[in-house]
Amino acid sequence: MSNQQAVLRIPEVAPELKEVEVVPEAVVAGDHPTVLAMADSLSTMGISVTLIHPYKEIEEIVAHMRGLMEADEEVSKKYAFLCEKVAANKSIKVMSEATVDDVSGWWGNFSVGILQKGTSVTLKTSGIAVAYKGNPVLPEAFSAEGIKSFSDFLAQFDMRKGALKEATNPAKRVAFVLDVDGRDEKWASVTALRFGAYLKGFGSQVYILCRDFKVSVDDMEREYRLAREAGILIFKYRDYPRIEGKRIIFQDASAVSEKAPLDVVLDDVDAIVIQEKVVPSKGQEEFLGWLKIPQEGGFVGPNNPQFIGRTPKKGVVVAGDTWYPEYPTDGYVTALSAAAELYKWIGRGTYQVDIQRVAEVDPSKCATCLTCYRICPHDSIRIERYGERNVYITKGEKEGATWEAARVKVETCNGCGLCASECPAKAIQLVYYPDLEVLEFLEKT
Amino acid sequence: MGRNNPKIVAFCCEESGMPAYEHALSLGLELPDDLKVVALPCGGKAETGYIMKALDEGADAVMIFACYEGNCKYVRGNIRAEKRVNYLKERLEKIGLNPERIAFCPVAPASGVRFAELVRQEVEMLREDA
Numbered sequence: 001m002s003n004q005q006a007v008l009r010i011p012e013v014a015p016e017l018k019e020v021e022v023v024p025e026a027v028v029a030g031d032h033p034t035v036l037a038m039a040d041s042l043s044t045m046g047i048s049v050t051l052i053h054p055y056k057e058i059e060e061i062v063a064h065m066r067g068l069m070e071a072d073e074e075v076s077k078k079y080a081f082l083c084e085k086v087a088a089n090k091s092i093k094v095m096s097e098a099t100v101d102d103v104s105g106w107w108g109n110f111s112v113g114i115l116q117k118g119t120s121v122t123l124k125t126s127g128i129a130v131a132y133k134g135n136p137v138l139p140e141a142f143s144a145e146g147i148k149s150f151s152d153f154l155a156q157f158d159m160r161k162g163a164l165k166e167a168t169n170p171a172k173r174v175a176f177v178l179d180v181d182g183r184d185e186k187w188a189s190v191t192a193l194r195f196g197a198y199l200k201g202f203g204s205q206v207y208i209l210c211r212d213f214k215v216s217v218d219d220m221e222r223e224y225r226l227a228r229e230a231g232i233l234i235f236k237y238r239d240y241p242r243i244e245g246k247r248i249i250f251q252d253a254s255a256v257s258e259k260a261p262l263d264v265v266l267d268d269v270d271a272i273v274i275q276e277k278v279v280p281s282k283g284q285e286e287f288l289g290w291l292k293i294p295q296e297g298g299f300v301g302p303n304n305p306q307f308i309g310r311t312p313k314k315g316v317v318v319a320g321d322t323w324y325p326e327y328p329t330d331g332y333v334t335a336l337s338a339a340a341e342l343y344k345w346i347g348r349g350t351y352q353v354d355i356q357r358v359a360e361v362d363p364s365k366c367a368t369c370l371t372c373y374r375i376c377p378h379d380s381i382r383i384e385r386y387g388e389r390n391v392y393i394t395k396g397e398k399e400g401a402t403w404e405a406a407r408v409k410v411e412t413c414n415g416c417g418l419c420a421s422e423c424p425a426k427a428i429q430l431v432y433y434p435d436l437e438v439l440e441f442l443e444k445t
Numbered sequence: 446m447g448r449n450n451p452k453i454v455a456f457c458c459e460e461s462g463m464p465a466y467e468h469a470l471s472l473g474l475e476l477p478d479d480l481k482v483v484a485l486p487c488g489g490k491a492e493t494g495y496i497m498k499a500l501d502e503g504a505d506a507v508m509i510f511a512c513y514e515g516n517c518k519y520v521r522g523n524i525r526a527e528k529r530v531n532y533l534k535e536r537l538e539k540i541g542l543n544p545e546r547i548a549f550c551p552v553a554p555a556s557g558v559r560f561a562e563l564v565r566q567e568v569e570m571l572r573e574d575a
Binding site: 005007008009377414416426430433438439 | 473487
């Protein structure tokens with residue numbers, strides 16, 4: 001063996017450049033506080049921003065933020081300051097009491113339908129930044145047990161420092177139950193730990209029950225250690241805990257083997273805090289659907305973990321709960337990186353796109369089966385009219401009629417070849433790497 | 446088809462499989478000479494046609510080296526590749542061939558050792574099968 005394998009590399013074709021003009025303007029929409037961070041950041045970069053929010057006054061964006069944001073005074077202050085800054089910024093056009101009704105188009109040429117006080121307006125824009133708020137619900141595992149509403153238990157959504165202090169005054173036993181719906185979300189661990197440490201200061205006994213405890217936020221490793229030293233008990237359970245009145249029963253995952261399960265019972269627990277499940281709002285699901293952005297459970301984040309705030313669709317960035325439910329400090333960072341990502345695509349004015357590293361459709365072979373349209377992760381394939389005849393279907397047989405076929409938008413194509421590999425009629429080829437090259441290489445293997 | 450030197454065609458994703466192959470070379474790990482490496486822009490580009498052509502032209506096994514789930518640069522190319530491989534395995538079984546002759550192997554870009562290990566396992570499997 002001398003490592004002399006035959007290798008076929010992707011050919012390096014000299015780029016053929018096409019100039020694309022992009023006007024530096026963006027629409028920032030949504031009801032999550034991070035829209036303020038994105039609008040402010042984009043405006044600082046010299047992009048003309050239109051901010052669309054559903055409230056009467058811009059201050060309400062911050063007033064309506066999720067309960068967990070109040071966990072951190074620093075974050076609250078930061079967002080309040082941002083709100084003032086955006087309100088004072090004359091170059092940001094604010095549309096209040098408005099919601100996004102429809103979105104279509106591509107990078108550099110989006111059209112955003114806006115519903116404002118009953119009238120609909122259409123805006124042309126180059127880029128879109130969106131941050132919607134999710135809705136908290138009780139995890140299914142608990143609603144199955146007859147627990148109907150948050151009022152039965154203290155859900156984290158309703159958790160304010162004051163409310164919890166009152167509920168546990170004088171010092172009592174408090175249990176935080178996390179990860180019930182199986183999704184491990186960082187913000188829940190961090191919130192539970194911070195509130196736990198706060199209550200511990202008043203002499204309460206604090207238990208945290210979780211599947212997986214995540215503390216990868218700035219400074220949290222240290223706070224975690226301090227909390228453990230102060231006596232906060234953190235358990236990992238196997239099946240989700242049963243709650244019977246003031247008693248919690250669960251199986252400790254770390255202490256027992258599966259053959260000999262051991263029930264751990266916490267008695268006389270005065271307050272139980274259940275982590276709520278954040279579900280995407282209707283507007284968010286619609287928005288992602290309109291732009292064909294791949295989502296998992298209604299969020300963009302888990303599908304796309306490498307690039308924070310980025311979507312596969314060029315010119316669209318997301319933050320807030322549209323990205324993923326996050327701890328507020330993390331959410332702020334996501335918003336800033338989303339804004340920076342959008343600047344990359346709309347801030348420079350003129351762009352040069354390589355039209356060699358793309359896929360191309362042969363309209364005479366295309367059967368308009370929409371496979372490529374469905375598969376393209378960047379939503380850069382549309383069915384358009386060509387002047388030539390289509391072999392497979394006979395559309396528009398009237399005089400002067402044209403034939404329909406798929407068409408790849410070269411400006412947004414990344415040349416991954418997924419459409420080419422799935423096309424049943426073999427009508428799509430990568431311009432820089434045609435099938436023939438691979439098939440010739442494979443001959444006489 | 447040599448009993449001891451099975452021929453393998455490896456379709457490698459440009460983002461993970463190719464760097465892993467090159468890493469294996471740079472570590473000086475042993476790879477069979479009868480390995481044919483085809484770089485593709487994404488694991489999802491390994492078409493049914495490519496895989497069947499390789500088997501048709503005399504390859505004993507086809508391996509698709511793509512990214513781990515959730516790591517695809519093009520969001521779900523690796524998932525599509527895996528589904529395609531599973532579908533082809535079913536077809537191979539129906540026509541009476543060993544479905545293990547097609548393998549979907551997720552690798553990380555810096556795991557040359559894993560790359561070499563997977564190829565070695567495939568060679569061993571084919572030798573036993575022959």
